[in-house]
Amino acid sequence: MSEHNVKQNHATGVRHAQVTRDLMEGIASGRFPVGSLLPTEFELCGLYGASRHTVRVALDELVQLGLVSRRKRAGTRVEARTVPGSYRQSLASLEDLVQFGTARAREVQSTGEVTADPALAEALGCAAGSRWLRVSSLRLNGQADAPPVGWTDVYVDPAYADMPDLARTSPAILISTLIEERHGRRIAEVHQDVAAVALPDRLAGPLQAEAGSPALRVVRRYLDPAGEVFEISDTIHPAGRFTASSRLRRGRE
Amino acid sequence: MSEHNVKQNHATGVRHAQVTRDLMEGIASGRFPVGSLLPTEFELCGLYGASRHTVRVALDELVQLGLVSRRKRAGTRVEARTVPGSYRQSLASLEDLVQFGTARAREVQSTGEVTADPALAEALGCAAGSRWLRVSSLRLNGQADAPPVGWTDVYVDPAYADMPDLARTSPAILISTLIEERHGRRIAEVHQDVAAVALPDRLAGPLQAEAGSPALRVVRRYLDPAGEVFEISDTIHPAGRFTASSRLRRGRE
DNA sequence: GTTTAAGATATGTCCGAACATAACGTCAAG
DNA sequence: CTTGACGTTATGTTCGGACATATCTTAAAC
Structure with missing residues (x-):
């Protein structure tokens, strides 16, 4: 065609x-x-x-x-x-599809090299001394008056210095795919952890929610065939803004 | 029916x-x-x-x-x-595998017919006037000194009056399977929603956590081929007790 | 015009077969 | 005893084909 x-x-x-x-x-x-x-x-x-x-x-x-x-x-x-109209979306597609529609904007807040933060490293499930390029972004729902649905930090191997720029224009879910294509690093597995946390102080402002209030944390790790993590995404959703839906057994939608 | x-x-x-x-x-x-x-x-x-x-x-x-x-x-x-030693478990397997080991006990707290609670019905995603048999149970980790990892309410169609008894001896994940076998109601799909919530007051005591503190809520709905829900499970995990892990793309464990 | 029935179409299910590849077990060499 | 080479084994991947079934389209019937 x-x-x-x-x-x-x-x-x-x-x-x-x-x-x-x-x-x-x-x-x-x-x-x-x-x-x-x-x-x-x-x-x-x-x-x-x-x-x-x-x-x-x-x-x-x-x-x-x-x-x-x-x-x-x-x-x-x-x-x-x-893309569902409500905040109910798939765990995997949320932070990605939210921005698929042309009208759905996001703001890339910061970019930089991240040295080891022991607490963060443990939360992310990576080595304490590891270094990452971080790209932070605010997740919007597309509706102007609606508060943000989440905050995402994407961490990539410093070897892929071109990724932070791409992250500004490409959906988050494609970053690992781009690494796969441009650097030949295959995605062997993707792991995901979901947990309830108290909203960190630093995100209370951007997310327009009270610090310490319930929030959903979604951490995804992308591993190559050798089992090494080369990308991590860390998203935090204030309670009530986001329900993660998934289908455990196949069925129509 | x-x-x-x-x-x-x-x-x-x-x-x-x-x-x-x-x-x-x-x-x-x-x-x-x-x-x-x-x-x-x-x-x-x-x-x-x-x-x-x-x-x-x-x-x-x-x-x-x-x-x-x-x-x-x-x-x-x-x-x-x-069954992982830590609190990190699969979303689907937690409330079930936690009790698979013979030493891993659970306590069935209550059983009864549930009339409509509008707020609950909405949270569960079912009709406001619907009635269900409820079986509540405290989820333990198998370690005597460890606090409970969660609280589960299982709701089944009142037509299946034999289920509450079975729920006491069978893993929660098998209830829908038992309905499938004994009553011929096929599982066409299973949907799952995950969200962060504030811990309800009534669960603060049993779960040994502060009311209003962050918690993870996992709601699963079992649908038959006609799209009708015939079982709902609602589990609440206090923050820190449970991390839900899943594998988005296939890989070794 | 609305409802029914029949046909077309795409996905769901199931089978058989073959080769590639990662893990494991074994055994010989250092 | 440790290490490395090598064959074994079970899963991963890919192809081919076939029929079932849900759903859409179309045409016929009321």
């Missing part, structure tokens, strides 16, 4: 990972607008030269990430997940 | 769901002790007379539920997920 500029970058990893990556970028870039329908499985087979099983594995990953929904349809296609 | 107390094996649902169900029961019953290794995929094929693909789909579900972990092995088998 389209020009389909083949970015033969690294051809990293397995086939279904390539499909997953390309579809993620397609959704992020607007090639597959949020709310639209993806090509059918068979069409994707043709597009990527992969078998249907491989395509389905890729779609499974996207569903698990909350980026697309699936349902039986007829004469139509798989639906790219719509 | 037919309420037959038939325990005939309905052979409900699709093949991989049967395999999933049986393995869940096997893990819960101790047939596959926590920490042990499940039969290999090929052995499971023989056991259930299913293809490897079907077995893998079933295992995928169990991994997503946090009940088993997978990794490449040699001359050995898939490892049934161990």
